Amino acid sequence: MGQVVLVTGVSRYLGGRMAQILTQDPGVDRVIGVDVVAPRQEIGGAEFVRADIRNPIIAKVIEAAQVDTVVHMGVIATPMQAGGRMSMKEINVIGTMQLLAACQKSPTVRKLVVKSTSSVYGAGPRDPAMFTEEMEPKHAPTSGWAKDSVEVEAYVRGFARRRPDVGVTTLRFANFFGPRVQTPMSTYFSLPVIPVVLGFDARLQFIHEDDGLDALRRATVEDHPGTFNVAGDGVILVSQAARRVGRPVFPIASPFAFAVGATFRRLGLADFSPEQVRFLTYGRGIDTTRMRTEFGFVPQHTTPETFDAFVEAHNLNRLLPAERVENIEDQLLSLLTGKGGAGA
Amino acid sequence: MPDARVIPIKGKEPKKKKPATKKSAPRSGARASRSSAAPAVEPQDEATPLPGTEEHVDWDTRVAGALAFLRRRITGEYQVDDFGFDPELTDRILLAPLRPLYKKWFRIETRGLENIPDTGGALLVANHSGTVAVDSMMTQLAIWDHHPAHRHLRMLGADFVFQLPLVGELARKGGHTLACAPDAERLLSSGELVGVWPEGFKGIGKPFSERYKLQRFGRGGFVAAALRTKTPIIPCSIVGAEEIYPIIGNAKLMARLVGAPYFPITPTFPWLGPLGMVPLPSKWIIEFGEPIRTDEFPEGAADDPMLVFDLTDQVRETIQQTLYRLLVARRSVFF
Missing domain, CATH: 3.40.1130.10 (Glycerol-3-phosphate (1)-acyltransferase)
Structure with a gap:
């Protein structure tokens, strides 16, 4: 008998693709997608149930379908997606509580997979270069998505204590990035001029959308209880990323960065929460040793490759593509040395 | 025909991959290597100089190295390690x-x-x-x-x-x-x-x-x-x-104002302004x-x-x- 999987948050890109991927898995019999609004994209053979995880109806869905695996991807990152910070917090925190309450009551649920984020580690000047899973944040997030995720993880830990028979996997993802996924980060790097914090150059890590979904799939169909950081190899600096998209940067002194971020937000240009501004100031690195050794997962794309895939897919670097710079270099070289190439 | 000549250096393969050659990258960067990791290019570089033209070649490789460095800076095609270290x-x-x-x-x-x-x-x-x-x-x-x-x-x-x-x-x-x-x-x-x-x-x-x-x-x-x-x-x-910079005094009030652990007073600083920083x-x-x-x-x-x-x-x-x-x-x- 195959698995019956419930996926929350299927109306959004990653949740929808996750449902689709799971329907194609031979070990999965049935996939039930849940969200408050209907999915905008194809979710494959998955059944869609319009249900709000904020109310107890979710328990009936789990009971009726005899769900044994719950994949919680319903935590949303930006108030823009939820229509305001209030309802975002409702969906994230109250939704998780209701979902976990339903899981706790259900005799059939055997596995819980939670898509969390590395932003639970916060960001600040006293951070170690790389966070391992056991480390406590030095600058605990105080607002927004990051704080919601900290609370979600706390409820998940509570659930794991009360239902030790359920295998719980929490995946702390670096920022999802790639050719198709839309996140505050991809909006940020699509701006014509990229505002940066003066005198800081944050280290960023990305996980390619395909890799991230593969990690979630493996956590769902295999058994890997525990908490794991998931990120592509290597880091990329904000300035370096800006050069790769060929966009000029506009430095803003850090005392004003939050105000500028709020203005961008109000104008709907990009979602700069205070957390996001802190992240773009100090950056963050997560250690993925446990992902490799215990979870046994190796992402196909490194962080710089993931970023390049995004740049290529959106054809962003039209101003200064690498070939043009190379041509200029060749011309300058022949001009300066009086011959064609370097030593050749 | 500059393009035809530089083909061996411009190999697309090594440029994309660039393994983490932490130690060798900056040193070889001084040469005319196109990408920081183009080991195939190095021997060619060393083989070319004819006796008697070393000085000229040195200038050429320096220019090429500097230009390659600039190009990598403009396109962002360089590596930093997990700590944010940029060797080049x-x-x-x-x-x-x-x-x-x-x-x-x-x-x-x-x-x-x-x-x-x-x-x-x-x-x-x-x-x-x-x-x-x-x-x-x-x-x-x-x-x-x-x-x-x-x-x-x-x-x-x-x-x-x-x-x-x-x-x-x-x-x-x-x-x-x-x-x-x-x-x-x-x-x-x-x-x-x-x-x-x-x-x-x-x-x-x-x-x-x-x-x-x-x-x-x-x-x-x-x-x-x-x-x-x-x-x-x-x-x-x-x-x-x-x-x-011999410290003869510590302006604690000033240090607190700027949030520094101490504010040094030396025989020349801050009396001589920027000159006191020599x-x-x-x-x-x-x-x-x-x-x-x-x-x-x-x-x-x-x-x-x-x-x-x-x-x-x-x-x-x-x-x-x-x-x-x-x-x-x-x-x-x-x-």
């Missing part, structure tokens, strides 16, 4: 202005460079002085330019450094990170040469009257890190840095002592506070004695 930028931009200071101004003499291993993790521990951390930057340059293996010194800095705009950014790009146990152990266990100045602000901001008197060596965290990773500790004594041209000696092994201690030695204290004292005493010896032998502050 460090070699070409960050360390370059320090070289004349090193050679002409402080006329730095190094001793015992052979005590630094060519490979593998090691922890360099040094005395801190000189109001601003010129001593640590000079030590980094000494090892990068003059050690046979051209190793980068990865230093551990105070959290204050990483709060400051620009300073924090450059520190990360220069290969340095926050002084905390996880970072120290991560660097040491990945085989890096790590530098630590355990006196911290107590050492660097002490009055001139207390020159060459070592302050408390932190809480011995560096010793615990070396014990856990079983890497040797190399005591390093720096003479000359105490005299570059360091005195003292003659420096950097001596690297014999490594203290930590791999012979039993497992769990790092959790024995008494052992950690003893070892901390041993390192401190070694540096202090070396300082006295060097000071006695020194002819004058400036020669």
Whole structure:
């Protein structure tokens, strides 16, 4: 008998693709997608149930379908997606509580997979270069998505204590990035001029959308209880990323960065929460040793490759593509040395 | 036909991949290699120079190297490690202005460079002085330019450094990170040469009257890190840095206003304005002592506070004695 999987948050890109991927898995019999609004994209053979995880109806869905695996991807990152910070917090925190309450009551649920984020580690000047899973944040997030995720993880830990028979996997993802996924980060790097914090150059890590979904799939169909950081190899600096998209940067002194971020937000240009501004100031690195050794997962794309895939897919670097710079270099070289190439 | 000629160098394959050639990249960058990792190109470069045209070729390769560096800067096609270390930028931009200071101004003499291993993790521990951390930057340059293996010194800095705009950014790009146990152990266990100045602000901001008197060596965290990773500790004594900005007073109110740990008053600063920031041209000696092994201690030695204290004292005493010896032998502050 195959698995019956419930996926929350299927109306959004990653949740929808996750449902689709799971329907194609031979070990999965049935996939039930849940969200408050209907999915905008194809979710494959998955059944869609319009249900709000904020109310107890979710328990009936789990009971009726005899769900044994719950994949919680319903935590949303930006108030823009939820229509305001209030309802975002409702969906994230109250939704998780209701979902976990339903899981706790259900005799059939055997596995819980939670898509969390590395932003639970916060960001600040006293951070170690790389966070391992056991480390406590030095600058605990105080607002927004990051704080919601900290609370979600706390409820998940509570659930794991009360239902030790359920295998719980929490995946702390670096920022999802790639050719198709839309996140505050991809909006940020699509701006014509990229505002940066003066005198800081944050280290960023990305996980390619395909890799991230593969990690979630493996956590769902295999058994890997525990908490794991998931990120592509290597880091990329904000300035370096800006050069790769060929966009000029506009430095803003850090005392004003939050105000500028709020203005961008109000104008709907990009979602700069205070957390996001802190992240773009100090950056963050997560250690993925446990992902490799215990979870046994190796992402196909490194962080710089993931970023390049995004740049290529959106054809962003039209101003200064690498070939043009190379041509200029060749011309300058022949001009300066009086011959064609370097030593050749 | 420039395009036709450069084809072998322009190979698309190595450009995309660029493995983490931490050590070789900046050095080979001085050559005309297109990408920082184009090993196939190197032999060609070396084979081309005809006898008698070396000077000309040198100029050409320099120009090509500089242009390739610029191109990588513009396109963002360079590598930084997990700590944000940018080896190419460090070699070409960050360390370059320090070289004349090193050679002409402080006329730095190094001793015992052979005590630094060519490979593998090691922890360099040094005395801190000189109001601003010129001593640590000079030590980094000494090892990068003059050690046979051209190793980068990865230093551990105070959290204050990483709060400051620009300073924090450059520190990360220069290969340095926050002084905390996880970072120290991560660097040491990945085989890096790590530098630590355990006196911290107590050492660097002490009055001139207390020159060459070592302050408390932190809480011995560096010793615990070396014990856990079983890497040797190399005591390093720096003479000359105490005299570059003699601190005769500390404007505490001013320090509190700007949020700094101290605000130095020297015979020339702040009285002469920017001119007061010119360091005195003292003659420096950097001596690297014999490594203290930590791999012979039993497992769990790092959790024995008494052992950690003893070892901390041993390192401190070694540096202090070396300082006295060097000071006695020194002819004058400036020669």
